[in-house]
Amino acid sequence: MAADGDGSRSGAAGRPSPTFRRTAVRLLGLLAPWRRPVLLVLALGAASAGLTALGPRLLGHATDLVVDGSSGSQADAGVPFGIVGQILGWALLVHAGAAVCALLQARVGLWIIGHLVHDLRARVERKTANLPLSHLDGRPRGETLSRTTHDVDNIAQSLQQTLGQFVGSTLTAVGVVVAMAWTSPLLTLVAFVTVPLSGTVVARLARRAQRHFKAQRAAMGALTAYAEETYSGHALVTVFDRREQAERRFARHNADFHRAGLKAQYVSGLIPVAMAAVGSLTFVAVAVVGGLRVAAGALTIGTVQACVQYARLLGQPLGQSAGTANLVQSAVASAERVFELLDAEEELPDPRRPARPRQPVRGHVTFDRVSFSYDPTRPLIQDLSFTAEPGTTTALVGPTGSGKSTLVDLLLRFHEVHGGRILLDGTDISRMPRGELRGHICTVPQDTWLFTGTVAENIAYGSPREVTPGQVVAAARAACLDRLVRTLPHGYDTLISEHATQLSAGEKQLITIARAFLADAPVLVLDEATSALDARTEALVQEAMRELRAGRTGLVVAHRLATVRDADTVLVMTDGRIVERGRHAELLAAGGAYAGLYEAGFSSSGHSAPERA
């Protein structure tokens, strides 16, 4: 039994590596909080298996009594139906007990796995919430996402099946083998002759299936990528009339997938077929050898009957364990990816005794000799200082990569400064709880993120409090969004999805601006939000923003001349340093870096940046 399981696993994966073992052990470790329920499951499983295994033996005994009483050695005494009835009564009880144990085992098992997966999901969610942005930005989002969803699911499913079926069937197999050996060692040996056979066959099939499954996964990857890019370019396919071509190319991917999939499914489908055949062979072998022994007078018919039943019982777990080997492998692979995520370094926790600026916060922002870099060998921001007085607007300008957006990220504490400090009303922000700090800042971020929900809900997201529909409309109106929303199929109740292709880039941007209107905070951070808007809308927004900025400290990553012109202070950044500061007119007159940027047109520096990121 055990040999078979090991054989097919190592057969499919080569020798299990130390990492495989470590991850497998850690995966099992997830069960630690439920140590007692797990023991209960095992105990119940063992009880159920033991009782199940007793059944055929009792029936065999009863059959022997009947046979002996009617035709055999005890023929003159007749069949002792009293005793037979007693034995059968016991058999009924044994089966009932087995059923009850199996039921309890399944329920407790389910309960454990359910909670385990629930907790694992929650842990993963907490983890992603505490990961520093540098971690999330450092790898494709889809990659992290598939760890939090597909991999966790895969673990859930595999655990469910292994704990449910595998444990049950393994215990049954053990019970059956023990009971069978007890009943007839010879027939047990006969039954076991076929085990290595099934082991080899299954291992070979599994290895081949594994290869085909790999090819199938690769083909699916290619097909998915092609479908995704074609769907993204839906309009182009239509306009350039390339549907036929696209369908032809898709058909090629589809055929590749079909070819690999057919082999994979066929070969893996042969595993149960092979197991059934081996099961039948076992049956035949036990029947023939048992028959010969009975004829020789060495065994009773009841024993053969019991062993035939045992042989059947044995076939099932054998087949299941073959399937489980693959399951375990993929679960461990998923677990490795999930653990990697769970092991990632988290953001620094909020200080135990946080500092707080005096209320109400006025919004005095000071960068004091701040330095920061993503990559230690390439300093990004060096020794940077400036002060933004309450109620003033500071515009940050400079070429792509000069560190403007990073500066804003530092103020929001998306990243921690490596040197120097940032003060809000004189309080070092690194000593403030992140949530409180961000509560003092309203943000229009670079990416226009919308979640699945209505337009109204997306706008209301900006406010930490419950908002009335009236407030939502007011914010939308302030952000020049009201009329646009009314052209949507259901107005403010239009459901938008993450991808929200029915909204233009400008509309999405306006929603995020409306959001900022609802978040009432003394500091405003605006990260090239206006870049996606056309001039006229921007003019309206500029006006609304001016209103929003009134009495607030504005920190604006600017690409528009109008924004810069309005600013009280312009900071010109190059390579993480402030190279010039002053008002628009002064800087222009000075004829330095700013004048150069102005000549080149601000917008050229900013547009490609978010797209490339």
Next chain:
Amino acid sequence: MLTSLLHTHVRRRLPSLALILPLQLIQTTAALSLPTLNADLLDRGVVPGDIGHVLRTGAWMAAATVLQLAASVGAAWLGARAALDIGRELRAAVFGRALAGAAHEVGRIGVSSLVMRTTSDVQQVQMFCLTMCTVMVTAPLMCFGGIVMALRQDVALSGVVAVVAPLLALAVGWAVRRTRPLFRDLQHRLDVTHRLLREQLTGVRVVRAFVREDHERARFDRANTGLLNAALRTGRLMAVLLPVVLLVVNASTVVVVWAGGHRIADGTLRVGALTAFLTYLAQILTSVMAAGSLFVLLPRAEVSAERIREVLDLTPGPSSTAAPGGRPARTAPRGPVPRAASDRIAPSGARDDPPTGRTTPALELSGVEFRYPGAEEPVLRDVTLTLRPGEVVAVTGSAGAGKSTLLDLMVRSFDPTSGAVRLGGTDVRALGRAELAGAIGYAPQRPHLFSGTVASNLRYAKPDAGDEELWRALRTACADTFVTGHRGGLDAPVLQGGGNLSGGQRQRLVVARALVHRPAVCLLDDPFSALDQATEARLRTALAGEAMTTVVVTQRVSALCAADRVAVLDGGRLIGVGPHADLLDSCPTYREIVLASTSGEAV
């Protein structure tokens, strides 16, 4: 839903599916013959001590096993092929329909969901078909075969089967009915949980900036707990089913031995028959359970089928409908659309009808209104605009004014809800897709590139274009220098979405693509947004040098100045058309737009 989805696919391959049946029949018969042979072995070989008979019967049993194996292998192959063929057909159908679907509907479903439907949903249905071909065929055969064989062994004992089999079927049926909605609910909750996790990741900056972590966490926890409860609810039911089935099976074996024992004592039943009977009983009951397992797969497959059906039922976009009213294709501009410089000015009619050709507008919108189905207000209303051949018209207006939608109507991503768009005097609805594509060059706002090479992207517009044609388009789009600079030139790789190119480079490649087939009318949606002013000016000059009608959506004042005419959209209405200088005087909104962009600089 599932059956209606599979109906035609199953029908198409009935012959090969029908072949599965006899194979499974052979397989089942062979399997079913084993206990009978075994009974014979016991009764006529073992009991009388006839070793020869034991060995002979044993050989028969071995032969039956081999036959069973062979038939199973054949059935497995046919089943896998049928299921995978169906999967392939469904996948192709989904892909085709998704491409043909109307743009806004495709947008409503979303790219990632479409991809899921093309891949994993089809996969679910395929899995279901596969199980159907194997389990669903064998289970009834095994069940009925088992009953028949059991009856042959002993009619009286079969009374047990008559009681137990319906009982089991009932139990399984009940469980299936109860679990179906539960599974559906479970699947839905799983989707929601995944969506929340995805949103948390994609929106991490917003979530953190607005300090909504607690809100997100609460939302997630609610979903997660809901998921747990749904999983437990479903599991509890399934946990009852298996032990109950086992108990029924085992209890019936006990009853059979008791009743059989009496009949053996009477001499009316042989021992071998009893053993055989027990085996058949086990087989019947296993088959009932196997059928039950199929029904566990059913709810997931059904949900997937619904999601697939939704794509298959998408309203087709205007592109895929045939010319309305059966208008003959002759009314279309004579294809291939003229490419010689002298002809290119007017997309059509010029050669057919020289006297009036000069006055035939290149592109004409008359009384055009467009409204999304169910929308309160139209996106565009009553737009009438006539473009003369060779003219450059700039379209401007604030966000949501309908600029991109205007181009969408010209390329027939949508058809106007009223009014008409005419290309060279012919209603675009009467044009074939290929003719329209040949006459129009289009560069969308989002510079989408396909993975491949620079050349493969450019040839998207004209598959048989020679390298020289590609270079010409690149030169016009001011993209030749960076393509030359890239290693590989035309064969330089382009990653998915153009990820390895800067925004400005992508934008120029997209413009070049719009020019490769030398269209008569070129539609450029915001082609300068990522370009610096010098590049923009060069590109504008190069475009103006091409003999074609150009519509360019832009906010750049320099581009507005340079256009022959400017069309100003506001709230879906065309509020001004004319040269830049005239509009500055006559259209206050336009003045506002220009002033906002230049903010008082000398205009």
